[in-house]
Amino acid sequence: MGQPIAFFEVVSPDHRRAQTFYGELFDWQIAPDPAMGGYGLVETEAGEHAIGGGIGPSMQPGDTGVKIYVKVDDLDAYLDRAEALGGKRLVPPMDLPGDxxxxxxxxxxxxxQVGLWA
Incomplete structure (x- = not known):
């Protein structure tokens, strides 16, 4: 069985505009968190099997755009596999806030860019 898409992310140089745009376009509820630089978690209101997401500010050149995160059980193993298939590590495994x-x-x-989440 394949690995599921677990999260999506929109990164924008004007994250407030992006949050308003996507919220109004798709009727999503977005909760910006000042402690996370205004990054907003997205509740799509699409039911219990819906994929959640986030919309936040650009942190460095070249990081804007839409990214998917795939749920995996071993970040390092999948990074190694991606490299063996011609990909490149961009961000090493890091802890997310909270749990x-x-x-x-x-x-x-x-x-x-593709994210992995464990």
């Missing part, structure tokens, strides 16, 4: 787990980011051979 949200850990994440890492790699790029595929075309440069697309």
């Amino acid at each position: 949200f787990g850990r994440f890492a980011i790699f790029t595929d051979p075309d440069g697309n």
Whole structure:
């Protein structure tokens, strides 16, 4: 069985505008957190099996865009596998605030950023 998509993220140089845009477009509830620089968790209101997400500010050049996060059981093993297939590690495994787990980011051979979440 394949690994499921667990989270999506929109990163924007104007995250407030992006939060308003997506919230109004799709009727999503977005809760910005000042402690996280205005990063807002998204509740899509699409039922119990809906994928959650976040919309937040750009932190460095080249990080804007839409990213998916795939649920995995071993971040390092999947980063190694991505590299063996031609990808590159971008962000090493890091703890998320609270008890949200850990994440890492790699790029595929075309440069697309993909997140892993454990």
